[in-house]
Amino acid sequence: MSEDPKTIPIADLAPTQVTVGMREVAFRRRAWREKYGQRPAGYLNTHRFPVILGLHARHHLIDRHHLALALQDEGIWELPVLIVANMSALSFDEFWKTLEVKNWSHPFDGEGRRRSYEDMPTSLDDLTDDPYRSFAGSLKRAGGYAKDKAPFSEFRWADFLRCRIPRELVERHFGRALTLAMNLAQSNDAAVLPGWRRYSGETSRIGQEAS
Numbered sequence: 001m002s003e004d005p006k007t008i009p010i011a012d013l014a015p016t017q018v019t020v021g022m023r024e025v026a027f028r029r030r031a032w033r034e035k036y037g038q039r040p041a042g043y044l045n046t047h048r049f050p051v052i053l054g055l056h057a058r059h060h061l062i063d064r065h066h067l068a069l070a071l072q073d074e075g076i077w078e079l080p081v082l083i084v085a086n087m088s089a090l091s092f093d094e095f096w097k098t099l100e101v102k103n104w105s106h107p108f109d110g111e112g113r114r115r116s117y118e119d120m121p122t123s124l125d126d127l128t129d130d131p132y133r134s135f136a137g138s139l140k141r142a143g144g145y146a147k148d149k150a151p152f153s154e155f156r157w158a159d160f161l162r163c164r165i166p167r168e169l170v171e172r173h174f175g176r177a178l179t180l181a182m183n184l185a186q187s188n189d190a191a192v193l194p195g196w197r198r199y200s201g202e203t204s205r206i207g208q209e210a211s
Contacts, residue, residue, distance in 0.1 A: 007078045010068055013051070013124055014060045016099055017106040018115055020069060020127045021134025021158075029070035040076060048082035052104065054095050057088050061124070062104040069124055093117065103151035112159050131170050132158035138178060140195070144185035150194035157193055160184075 036043040049068060051059040059081060061068060068079060087095050096117040099105035107115050110130035121127055136157035140147065145157065161170075161181055169177045190196050 006081055006083070008051070008059050008081050009078045010072045010076070010124060012059065013049075013068065013079070013081075014054070014058045015065055015121050015124055015127055016052075016060050016062050016104055017065060018109050018119070018121060018128065019130035019133060020065050021131065021137060022129040023131065023134035024137045025066050025069045025073070027134075027137070028066050029073050032067070032070055033074060037074070040074075044076070044080055048080045050084050051081045052099065053083050053086040053088050054090070054099075055088070055092060059083070060099070062099070065124065065127065069127070072124065096120070106152050106155055108155070108159075112162050130158060131167060132162045135161055135165075135170050135174075135177065135181065138174075139181045139185060142178060142182065144182050145190075145193065145195035146197055148194035153194040157185075157195075160190060160193055 032043070049061060050063050051061055054060045062084065071079065087098060090098060096105060096107075100107065105120075107117065107120060109115050109119075110128055110132075112132075133154060136154045139145065139157065139161070140154065150156070161184065164184055165177050165180055169180075184190060185196070186198065
């Protein structure tokens, strides 16, 4: 593991997932702007984005894809990185299989379908929108489930919601869909998901997230 400070242009970072939630990216952008917009160095000097040195010595981002896109939209063009592992000697298949075994890759598209390694996007700008990933992020902030360190926990919630709430409702009536999601999040069907918690009577923040 490298401890040397290093910055990489966002355009040169390779993603390790197929999708992001664009609504979530917009949320991260607003939140970052409100807190760090006037002093971006205050954040960038103290945070690093975890990467794997992989194929063709490219830096593959294994977390914070949403934030990286948000910062790019805010005019930040390079990010400080932490090289977690050097896998540049592995073949194409060995590299992606190793990432997946270590839960550092999520090769699933916006319909929840598994994609081949050849279909993985090569830049952050190639990431496609999965409205249910944004939906899952909003549900967490509204109190539907707790933050959890399990790999890709928000994507697991996204897939849970994908099978139960129509996409048209999520895209056109987000607040109404979020109310339904809160009820589903408290059901026993959701008990196997990371961060699940029984209803405690706490006031949710649905109004805030529906805007």
